Amino acid sequence: MRSSFAKSIYVGAAVLGLAGLSAVTTTTASAKSSAVKVTSSKALTTDATTRNVNFTGTNALYSKPGTVKGAKVVATTTTAKRLAASKNGRDNLRAYRVATTNRGSVYYKVVTFDGGYRGWIYGGKSTSKFAGGVASYDTTKTATAPSSSAVYTLKSSAVSSTANKAFYAQPAWAQYKVGRAKVNGATLTSTSAYKDTQFTFSAAVTNREGDTFYKIATAPGATDLVGQWVAASAVTSPSEFNASTQVKINIATVHGNVVDSFNYAPKNVTSSEGTAVDLSGDSDLSSEATQAATKAGYTLSTTDNINKAALKAATIGGTVTLYATKSDQVTMNTKVFIASADPTQQPTVANTTTDTSVDSAAKAANLITLPSNTTFAPFTGALDAAYTSADALAYLNGNATLKTLYSPKFQDTNASGTKTWYEYVYTPSSATPSTFTKGGTLNAVYTATKTATTAPSTSTSTNTSTGALENKAAKDTPAGTSTGSAPVVTAPTAGTPAH
Structure with missing residues (x-):
């Protein structure tokens, strides 16, 4: 509006051109008499929730209606565009006053929910709807609510005697100056009183930031929270698992x-x-x-x-x-060494381990590690307590992941030229007794048994005697043609468990 007003003055002066001084004086007086003025300014009284708006980015925010003398820029159109695209609920706007000028323009006074920006913005030519630099805005979007029969409780991380990051009177940043839940007229500042409360919900929404909130339908023993909202991230329900998001x-x-x-x-x-x-x-x-x-x-x-x-x-x-472990317990890493039951099947690659804590059988073997994505329950005991070889073997044989390991499959050809698929099956045979220490290691020796097996789903022919140790899920990966040696696997870094 300011630029068009300036343009009209410029054109008027050009038309006058060589006219006399009296004509120029008359024009100036006429301009002063038609200066933009606010003819009406009043508070908006409609339901506050209907006055949530967002910038459109087409107009700047001013300290006064933009075309009124003395108006200063509070936020440029560039800033308005940035705030319009923001994913932060603090940048929501509430309109609370409306003004009209003698030119018929409408301006709204707005404030961001965090109070960071406050001022007047052009709103079109009618007070019946928001237009121009602002548009009506829904601060939340409807989301899928849990089943009305699903029972939820607060997560352990949401239970606090000094803070409330769970319960809200309205979803966070959904309404101007409406924040945490209130109980008996006072803002709730702790959640420990509700750590065992069972909740059901009637609705769900997401806010501008993408956070989900549930509207509380029932809360036995805590009826003061019914109708208020709880952050979805603060509650859990073992019986209500969403496989699409959780x-x-x-x-x-x-x-x-x-x-x-x-x-x-x-x-x-x-x-x-x-x-x-x-x-x-x-x-x-x-x-x-x-x-x-x-x-x-x-x-x-x-x-x-x-x-x-x-x-x-x-x-x-x-x-x-x-x-998890008890506070006085420690967990041990596990190192696995391979020793063949048949001396002729010993690995042909020279042994590289120098770990003096490993028994003689292990020293003649190769140190191996499971694939990096394999997980298993660790060997655990009380700090400084002793464990025997039998204790360690019982752990290994009782562990579904560690009790049987497999090499990649490979082919051998006998004297008559017949090819047969084999794999090495590794099973625990001995373990070094020691004590439970923080960051300690259980050293175990596995026996390798060459076993005939079925062909893998795919095959290669690399004529190599090496390959990575496999767990059951991956054992069908072929390792090429074998020369009869057990697979050789590089030793892991000291202190790293074989998993």
């Missing part, structure tokens, strides 16, 4: 007993069931898992080799088992 997290002892379980929805994941999602660096998941383990009386680290590998290989709709 990963099931089990907290288990090293013996496989599940002590706690919760459903976790990674942020910013829009893919469907089966999509790989790396949770190894997810701080929210780490915090929730650690607190769940602590609540059950256990200690858990999401950064140890086993748990980190499990989180890294997570999939939407899948289950991840994280292992």
Whole structure:
């Protein structure tokens, strides 16, 4: 509006051109008499929820209606465009006054939800609807609510005696100056009183930031929260698992007993069931898992080799088992050495291990490691407690992953020229007794038995005697033609478990 007004003055002066001074004076007086003025300014009184708006990016924000003398820019059109595209709920706008000018233009006074920007913006030519630099805006979008019969409780990570990051009077940043839930007229500042409350929900929405909130339908013993909202990330329901958006997290002892379980929805994941999602660096998941383990009386680290590998290989709709220990327990890495039961089947490659803690049988063997994505319950015991060779073997034979290992398949040709597929089957034969130490290692020796097997689904012919150790799921990968040697695998870095 300001630019068009200036243009009209310029054109008028050009038309006058060589006219006399009196004509110029008359024109100037006429311009002053037609200066833009506010003829009406009043507070908007319609329902506040109908006055949520967003910038369109076509007009700037001013300290006064834009064409009025003295108006200063509060936010340029570039800033308005940036705020219009923002994914932050703090940038939502509430319109609260309307003004009209003697030129028939409408201006709205607006403020961002965080109060960072406040001013007047052009709103078209009618007060019946928002136009020009602002448009009506829904601060939330309807989402799929859980089943009305599904029972939810607060996650361990959402229970606090000093903070409330779970309950809201309205979904976060959905309405101007409406924040945390209120109980008996006071803003709720802790959630510990509701740690065992069972909730059901009647509706769900997502806010501008993409966070989901559930409207509380029932809360036995906490009826003061009915009708208010809870962050979906703050609640869990073992009976209500969404395979399209969640990963099931089990907290288990090293013996496989599940002590706690919760459903976790990674942020910013829009893919469907089966999509790989790396949770190894997810701080929210780490915090929730650690607190769940602590609540059950256990200690858990999401950064140890086993748990980190499990989180890294997570999939939407899948289950991840994280292992926890008692506070006085330590877990041991596992090193596996291969020794053939048949001296003629010993590896032909020179042994490279110099670990003096390994017994004589292991020194004549090759140190091997499982594929990096393999996980298994660790060898665990009380700090400084002794364990025997029998204890270690019982652990290995009782572990579904470690009790039987396989080499890649390979072919051998006998004297008559007949080709047969074989694989080496490795089983625990001995282990070195020691004590449980933090970061310690269990050293075990496996016997390699050459066994006839079926042909793999695909084959290669590389005439090599080497190959990587396989777990059961991958053992059909061929390793080429063998010269009769057990597979040779490079020793892992010291202190790294074979998984």
